[in-house]
Amino acid sequence: MARYAIRLQELTKDYPTGFWRPRAVRALDHVSLDVEPGEVLGYLGPNGAGKTTTLKLLMQLIYPTFGRAEILGRPAGDIEAKRRLGYLPESPYFYDNLTAEELLVYFGGLFGLTPSVARTRASTLLDRVGLGAERRRRLRKYSKGMLQRVGIAQALVNDPEVVFLDEPMSGLDPVGRRDTRELIRSLRDEGRTVFFSSHILSDAEALCTRVAITVQGRLVSTGRLADLAFEVQGWELIVHGGDSAALVGLGLDAVTTVSDGRHVIELPFDRPPDQVLPELSRLRFQVVSLTPRHESLEDYFMRLVARRQAPAA
Amino acid sequence: MSVIPRIAAQVFKESVRDKVLYNLVLFAVLLIAASYLIGQLSAGQDVKIIKDLGLAATQIFGLFIAVFIGIGLVSKEVERRSIYGLLSKPVRRHELILGKYVGLVLTLAVNVAVMAVALYAVLGYMSWAETEEFRQGWEASATDPAMLAAILLIFVQLMLVTAIALFFSTFSSPILSAVLTFGLFVVGHFNADLRNFENVVDSPVAASLARVLYYALPNLAPFDVKAQVVHAHPVSLGYVALTSGYAAAYIGALLLAAVFIFSKRDFK
DSSP, X not given: OOSOSEEEEEEEEEEEEOSSSOEEEEEEEEEEEEEXXXXXXXXXXXXXXXXXXXXXXXXXXXXXXEEEEEETTEETTOHHHHHTEEEEOSSOOOOTTSBHHXXXXXHHHHTTOOHHHHHHHHHXXXXXXXXXXXXXXXXXGOOXXXXXXXXXXXXXXXXXXXXXXXXXXXXXXXXXXXXXXXXXXXXXXXXXEEEEEXXXXXXXXXXXXXXXXXXXXXXXXXXXXXXXXXXXXXXXXXEESSOHHHXXXXXXXXXXXXXXXXXXXXXXXXXXXXXXXXXXXXXXXXXXXXXXXXXXXXXXXXXXXXXXXXXXX | OOHHHHHHHHHHHHHHTOHHHHHHHHHHHHHHHHHHHHHHTSTTTHHHHHHHHHHHHHHHHHHHXXXXXXXXXXXXXXXXXXXXXXXXXXXXXXXXXXXXXXXXXXXXXXXXXXXXXXXXXXXXXXXXXXXHHHHHTSSSOTTOTTHHHHHHHXXXXXXXXXXXXXXXXXXXXXXXXXXXHHHHHHHHHTHHHHHTGGGTOOOHHHHHHHHHHHHHSOOOGGGOOHHHHHTTOOOOHHHHHHHHHHXXXXXXXXXXXXXXXXXXXXXX
């Protein structure tokens, strides 16, 4: 068994632009990344960061300029690796004149499933993505959100070990987004490796065991969400006892009094706890808890983007 | 079952549900039926006109089907990005090209067969409706089996045109593929003129270029045996086999080139 479910080594992609005097534009720049079996990795970045390029390289829809991509220990594009993976392209589009069920049976057949097995699997998967009642409708009559659901179903038709999802929440309404989150959670619980790209950070926060952040084609940060260098933006201080009116005298505005005489104080970054705690102690407040307030993943992400996009000094 | 027949079956299924195909086949069948009326206008020539028009309709509408559906096989897949889902499955790129080709040839075969049946039906009715004395005046019987040779060669020619459309669609847009394929179809019918080009020009460079083009471009004129069949001139089995052999070699070369280009291509 391969140690890594997915492995990118110095993966680089240049696209030629211009007709008469083509010049190379680097879409992906020496990206190296390992994903372990069973991990849910969020591959995050703004538009143009190279997320879709990375996924296309992994599917061998495009060829690398330099570097190497492996899936389950085999090179990207290898037929045996393809048998064990599922892929949802960004804004998927399929065949207008086929029904969702026919599409899944067709794709199942490409994995060697017999028509009866493929039909059973299609039925189960279309129920799972909420399209059971629409299975015999032609795909040209599907909305964007429905096509996204079909796209997810077709990515699972071969019961894959590794699932690649390119912007899986794109085009979905709130119910669809919730359902897709649940589906990704269930894929994780089933022990599958999930590699999904997104620019919607709350999805990553809700689903990922680890994130990789890419900006302008370069991998700028990877790690578990808990380990990433989130900046402290303030503190949440909970105190007990004392006279709540005295808190106003300290110039602490963001105070919420909760039950049983506890007060929650939001300390801004320019008012660190060591400036406030002696005063609180003098006023006979007892500290219940002190928790740093970190920036959100969104703030962190924007900070990296800004740093990356800032002109070199 | 290999993936090639599966892809071919899907192309067939998708094609037979295409409204464009229905319209083309319906129009062709109507035209063949209408040739009966046109034939009535020319005393004594009616069977020839019906055969001529019927075979021409089979060829022209077959050409439209080959081009309009053929170019969509790959370039529309790329343009609409449905190819992403397909190529992520355990499918090699050459299998995709061959599967698409076989699927469209199957579609064409069914359509040419429908048009041939319509043509024979009109001619059969004609033969049944006329008196024995009148039928004696025809050069060949209305339902002359020799017409099958012409229909077969039309079908083989359409297989070649499909390969041309598929080849262009591996690297150009649907519209450009259609224009190039139609262009090559027209040029292919005048290819023989290039052979004699050296007799009418002084420049040896132009003569050499014409000779290269003569060998490189498809020669489609030999596939057109409508006139012989209509006038009851025999078309030998050897001729049909040789012409089909030429088509097979050309189709093979086109598919190889299509596979080569397609295998190297990035799908951005």
